[in-house]
Each structure stands twice: as structure tokens, then as C-alpha cells.
Amino acid sequence: MKFKLLVGTALILSCLQVQARTMDAIQQSGTLKVGVPGDYAPLAYRNASGALEGYDIDMANALGKSLNLKVDFVITSWPTLSDDLAADKFDIAMGGVTETAKRKAEFGLTKPIVANGKIALASCSVAKELPDLEKIDQPKVKVVVNPGGTNQTFVDSHIKKAQIIRVKDNFxxxxxxxxxxxxxxxxxxxxxxxxQNKEPNVLCMATEKPFSGTESHKVYMVKKDNTKLLESINTWLQGETKSQLAKQWKIRE
Known part of the structure; x- marks a missing residue:
């Protein structure tokens, strides 16, 4: 009987441990858990030594400092990003999250961080030959894409004739x-x-302006019911840090 009671207690405690972390729980823990796929430069990526760096890495650390919290980065992936956040593997998703209707319905999204849109990045040797979607979507053109994000959604919706090469990740x-x-x-x-700036004559933007209808914003994402955390982030975003770091990382606001 005692053994059954102990097992039952352990199960109850286990269930309690996987419940969503409220803002109060985050503050009590002293740590803000930030999920990043870590493959999206210049927002969040691994440098040559394997360390995470980028605009959103600096933003996360600045946010943590403002909240008097240590930042713990958790590596996720684009296919599992939403499920990992829903499972409380981290408190906030950063590192290239695009605002979409689906994400807005299921999660809490911050105010816009950076203006954005979909473009075609090409090998410089062919960039000039592919200035628009009509020229890109031709049988001889090879389009490479990784799974799980808005890039895949765009390719699956718009590329009908070109060859699609599916790979593991953004690298x-x-x-x-x-x-x-x-x-x-x-x-x-x-x-x-x-x-384009980092690897001139190797990687070139074939389309300088976003494809029509793809204009969007990057945001940060939290669980829908974590309203206190969302409010804290949005209040912090009204400060100067966002613009200062955007200039440092040469990101268009």
C-alpha cells in the first residue's frame, strides 16, 4: 500500500512539473528559457566555434537582464517549434519566428520586431536569370527547401514546375x-x-523586394495563456534596445 501511495504521489508531482510556467514561476526560478532553432542568421545561429550568436540572441540576453533573469537557450527546430513551446520546453520562441494567422490563433505573439517578406536567394551565377516567380518556377530551375517553416509553405504553394530539392535544415x-x-x-x-553581404559573389538576392503578399513581421512567441510574460516583453520592446541592436546587426527595421 505504501509503495502504491509513493508511486501515486510521484505521478502527481510529475504532472505538476510539466504544467506551463507562469511569469511568477519564471521569476521564482531565476531563469528565462528561450527556444531557438539556431539556423537563422543574423537572428540566431551558431558561429564558427559553435556558440550561439545573432540579433535575437542579444535581444534575449538584454530581455533577461531587464527582467533580472538568467537566459537559458534551448535548441529546437522549425518542424517542432510550436509543439516544443506547447510542451513547455521553453518559455519564449525566438530566432526567426514569422507572424502567421495560425500562430496568432494558437499562441501569444509580441508586437512586430522586424519587417520582413519572402525573397529568392540564389547562387550568384544564376541570380540575374531569376528575377521573379515566373522565371523561377520553370522545369530547369532547382529550388532547395528545408521542412517545417514558412519557407516550405511558400514553396509548396507556389512552386509547381521547378524541381524541388528537400533537405534537412537551413544550413x-x-x-x-x-x-x-x-x-x-x-x-x-x-x-x-x-x-548577400557576408558572401559577395557567392550568394545573391535574385529578388530584391518580397514576393507580393508575403510581407510579414518577425515576432516572439509565448503560450497563449502566458499573458504576464507577453505584457512584460511588449513593454520592454518599447525601449531603445530593439533599434540599437538592429543598427548593430545591420537589420532593416
Whole structure:
């Protein structure tokens, strides 16, 4: 009987441990858990030494400091991002989250962080030949895409004739362009700007303006019922940190 009672108690405690962390619980823990896929430069990515860096990494650390909390980064992925947040693996999702109707319905989204939209990033050798969606969606063109995010949604919805090469993650997308095993990848204006400046004559933006209808914003995402955390983040975003770090990382606001 005692054994059954102990097992029952352990199960109850286990259930309590997986409940959503409220703002009060976060503050009591002293740690803010931030989920990032870690493959989206210049927002959140691993540098040559393997350490996370980027605009959203700096933003997360600044947010944590303002709340007097230590920041613990949790690596997630685009296919599992929403499920991981719903399962309380972290308190806030950052690192390239696009505002969508589905995410807005299911989660709490912050005020816009950075203006954005979908563009085509290409191998520079073919960029000039692919200035619009009509030229891109041709049988001879190879479009590379990774699963789980809004880039895949765009490709699946708009690419009907071109060859689609599906790879594991965003790093593989970029490498395919460098290796010229693919011609273009659909990505965000933010990322296109970054890589065109970082790797001139290798990676070029084939489309300088976002595809029509794709204009969007990057946001941060929390659980729907975590209203105190969302309010705290939005209040903090009204300060100067967002603009200061955007200039530092050369990100268009």
C-alpha cells in the first residue's frame, strides 16, 4: 500500500512539473528559457566555434537582464517549434519566428520586431536569370527547401514546375547554393540581406523586394495563456534596445 501511495504521489508531482510556467514561476526560478532553432542568421545561429550568436540572441540576453533573469537557450527546430513551446520546453520562441494567422490563433505573439517578406536567394551565377516567380518556377530551375517553416509553405504553394530539392535544415539550403547543386532558396529578406553581404559573389538576392503578399513581421512567441510574460516583453520592446541592436546587426527595421 505504501509503495502504491509513493508511486501515486510521484505521478502527481510529475504532472505538476510539466504544467506551463507562469511569469511568477519564471521569476521564482531565476531563469528565462528561450527556444531557438539556431539556423537563422543574423537572428540566431551558431558561429564558427559553435556558440550561439545573432540579433535575437542579444535581444534575449538584454530581455533577461531587464527582467533580472538568467537566459537559458534551448535548441529546437522549425518542424517542432510550436509543439516544443506547447510542451513547455521553453518559455519564449525566438530566432526567426514569422507572424502567421495560425500562430496568432494558437499562441501569444509580441508586437512586430522586424519587417520582413519572402525573397529568392540564389547562387550568384544564376541570380540575374531569376528575377521573379515566373522565371523561377520553370522545369530547369532547382529550388532547395528545408521542412517545417514558412519557407516550405511558400514553396509548396507556389512552386509547381521547378524541381524541388528537400533537405534537412537551413544550413543545407545554403550549402546547396554554394555548391551549385541548387539554384535558389526561398528565404526571408532579413536572411537574404545578411548572406548577400557576408558572401559577395557567392550568394545573391535574385529578388530584391518580397514576393507580393508575403510581407510579414518577425515576432516572439509565448503560450497563449502566458499573458504576464507577453505584457512584460511588449513593454520592454518599447525601449531603445530593439533599434540599437538592429543598427548593430545591420537589420532593416
Amino acid at each position: 543545407d539550403n545554403l550549402q546547396a547554393l554554394r555548391d551549385k547543386t541548387a539554384d535558389i532558396m526561398v528565404t526571408d529578406l532579413i536572411e537574404g540581406d545578411y548572406y
